[in-house]
Amino acid sequence: MTRWNRPGGLRGYSILWAGQILSVSAARMVNFGFGVWLFLRTHSAVDLSVMTGAAFVATMLVSPFAGAAIDRLPRRLTIAVGDAGTVVVLGTLLALFAMDGVQVWQLFLANTVIGVLVAFEVPAYTATISVMVAKEDLSRANAMRTIADSVQNVVAPTLGAIALQWLGIDLVVLIGALAGLVAVGTVFLVRIPQPDRTAARADGWWHGAWVGFRYIAARPGLVGLQLTFFVVSMLSVMGWQVLTPMVLLRTGNDELAAGLVQTVGAVGGVVGGVIMLLRPPPVRPVRSMLLAVLVYYSLGRIVLGMGDGMVWWAASWFCSWMCMPFLRGNMDAIWQVKVDPAMQGRVFGARQVIDNLALPLALAVIGPLADSVLEPGMQRGGALLPLFGSLVPGGPGGGMALVFFGTGVLGVVVGLCGFFVRVVRDVDIDLPDHDALPELVSLPR
Numbered sequence: 295m296t297r298w299n300r301p302g303g304l305r306g307y308s309i310l311w312a313g314q315i316l317s318v319s320a321a322r323m324v325n326f327g328f329g330v331w332l333f334l335r336t337h338s339a340v341d342l343s344v345m346t347g348a349a350f351v352a353t354m355l356v357s358p359f360a361g362a363a364i365d366r367l368p369r370r371l372t373i374a375v376g377d378a379g380t381v382v383v384l385g386t387l388l389a390l391f392a393m394d395g396v397q398v399w400q401l402f403l404a405n406t407v408i409g410v411l412v413a414f415e416v417p418a419y420t421a422t423i424s425v426m427v428a429k430e431d432l433s434r435a436n437a438m439r440t441i442a443d444s445v446q447n448v449v450a451p452t453l454g455a456i457a458l459q460w461l462g463i464d465l466v467v468l469i470g471a472l473a474g475l476v477a478v479g480t481v482f483l484v485r486i487p488q489p490d491r492t493a494a495r496a497d498g499w500w501h502g503a504w505v506g507f508r509y510i511a512a513r514p515g516l517v518g519l520q521l522t523f524f525v526v527s528m529l530s531v532m533g534w535q536v537l538t539p540m541v542l543l544r545t546g547n548d549e550l551a552a553g554l555v556q557t558v559g560a561v562g563g564v565v566g567g568v569i570m571l572l573r574p575p576p577v578r579p580v581r582s583m584l585l586a587v588l589v590y591y592s593l594g595r596i597v598l599g600m601g602d603g604m605v606w607w608a609a610s611w612f613c614s615w616m617c618m619p620f621l622r623g624n625m626d627a628i629w630q631v632k633v634d635p636a637m638q639g640r641v642f643g644a645r646q647v648i649d650n651l652a653l654p655l656a657l658a659v660i661g662p663l664a665d666s667v668l669e670p671g672m673q674r675g676g677a678l679l680p681l682f683g684s685l686v687p688g689g690p691g692g693g694m695a696l697v698f699f700g701t702g703v704l705g706v707v708v709g710l711c712g713f714f715v716r717v718v719r720d721v722d723i724d725l726p727d728h729d730a731l732p733e734l735v736s737l738p739r
Contacts, residue, residue: 307426307435313480314419315442317377320473324384327466328401336398348402349409354650356413361643362502364418365636366495368488372639373422374481376415381474383407384467391464417642424630424638425487429727430575432630433582436623437570444563444615447556489635506644509637515721516632519580520645522718523625524652525708526587529701531656533595533614536664536694541607543691551604559611566616570623579624580722584712586620589613591705599699602687628721634728660697669693 332345364372383404390396419439427435497505510516541552576582594614601607633641671678672692679688686695712718 307423307484308438309480309484310422310426311435311438311442313477315445316473317380317477318442318446320470321380324466324470327463328405331463332398332401345402345405348406349412350650350653352406352409353413354647356410357417357643357646357650358503358506358640359499359643360410360413361417361506361640361646362497362499364414364421364639364643365489365502366491366639368486369418369422369425370481370486372414372418374478376411376418377474377477377481379411380408381471381478383411384471384474388464388467388471391467413643413646417639417646420626420630420642421635421638422486423626425489425635426484429631429729432627433575433579433623434571436626436630437567437619439626440619440622441564441567441571444560444567444618447560448564489638491636493636502640503643506637506640506642509633509641510644513632513725514717515725516629518712518715518718519625519628519721520648522587522708522712524648526590526621526705527649527652528656529591529595529705529708531653532660532701533598533698535657535660536697537611540691540694540698543694544602544689545604555604555607555611558608559615562612562615563618565612567619567623569616570619576624578722579627580719581713583621583624583628584709584719586617586624587709587712588706590617590621591702591709593617595698595702595705597702599686599695599697599702631727632721632725664693664697667693668696672696 328345387396387400387404390400423435423439424432510520537555538552541555542548545551590613594610594617597613598607598610601610629642629645630638668678669691670676670693672682672686672688672695673679673690674688676688678696679692682696682699686692686699717724
């Protein structure tokens with residue numbers, strides 16, 4: 295086993311993970327507070343969308359160059375700078391809030407800067423796992439990441455609402471800044487091995503920004519894996535977008551019901567992560583991932599669309615979240631094993647761009663489709679109700695329920711295709727592990 299698979303191990307990674315889970319949960323709470331603060335002052339849903347979109351676009355545009363920087367710079371530095379940069383942004387906003395001088399444009403700018411920092415943090419953190427943790431533990435380490443994502447969705451909105459009401463937006467921002475400082479501190483408590491940076495430094499910044507895309511394109515197995523996850527992500531986003539509106543329409547605008555479904559789902563993510571931590575690592579991670587895709591879309595999407603009531607929706611959303619550690623954890627483990635650590639910043643930066651493209655494409659399709667076609671079609675007298683009414687309950691929210699049913703069917707097809715297409719099904723055995731290769735060879739310019 296190569297030298298970068300052993301040092302630190304799960305114990306060292308757990309220290310880093312503890313700081314990240316605290317930082318991510320606090321950041322989620324701050325983001326919730328920003329959204330409430332902004333809406334109460336502007337009463338504009340457009341402003342909320344612009345604030346979110348600014349960070350998203352910044353992340354997508356900067357990711358290729360961030361990937362090049364991650365491979366050229368010390369891994370510890372890229373993670374620490376990302377967390378520290380967030381602290382600086384929040385500290386600046388804290389000072390402005392204290393002076394009662396925050397303007398809407400400043401909040402947009404702050405979110406854009408945070409989006410740039412995320413472009414560095416996520417690929418650097420993913421690449422760092424592979425240099426700290428042994429190959430057989432990568433799925434477990436990635437499962438811990440999904441637990442962090444789930445925990446923040448369980449506690450952050452509730453704590454954010456309580457903190458915002460009792461403490462005010464300035465103290466919410468202070469909590470987020472302090473959590474970021476803790477995360478920075480944990481980076482220096484563990485040993486993070488450093489892959490060879492010679493090849494990355496030999497490349498120019500522009501070439502380095504694009505070499506990750508070329509690396510993926512040269513390996514059909516990675517292309518198939520990335521395309522599979524891209525479609526899975528796009529279909530998943532469509533469901534995320536219409537869940538709350540569907541529950542509100544079906545329950546007469548019961549906000550508690552909508553929040554409860556979301557919370558139960560996030561608990562499922564924690565449960566799935568714990569199960570993945572306790573079970574032996576899969577012999578064939580790609581097959582475990584594809585099986586998770588099938589369960590995700592059958593129980594977490596098709597059943598949700600067919601169900602009519604809180605128990606159905608919450609149980610189905612629980613199942614979808616419970617599958618995420620198996621889906622994302624195994625997929626990331628494959629990439630971490632197959633891609634040389636010296637290339638992972640650039641490759642994972644390219645992946646981040648491709649993954650992020652799923653969001654705008656899904657939102658561009660599902661919004662108009664649900665509002666103008668599916669929802670009217672599933673009402674009494676609608677054209678779609680005679681066709682799908684026996685599968686999906688009609689009435690208010692029926693069109694959005696049909697989104698779940700339809701994306702669930704398509705997702706099952708994607709999972710089955712993964713099993714039948716050899717380049718995807720056997721990528722974990724056909725593509726050599728990075729430590730089985732003699733050396734990293736730079737791609738031609």
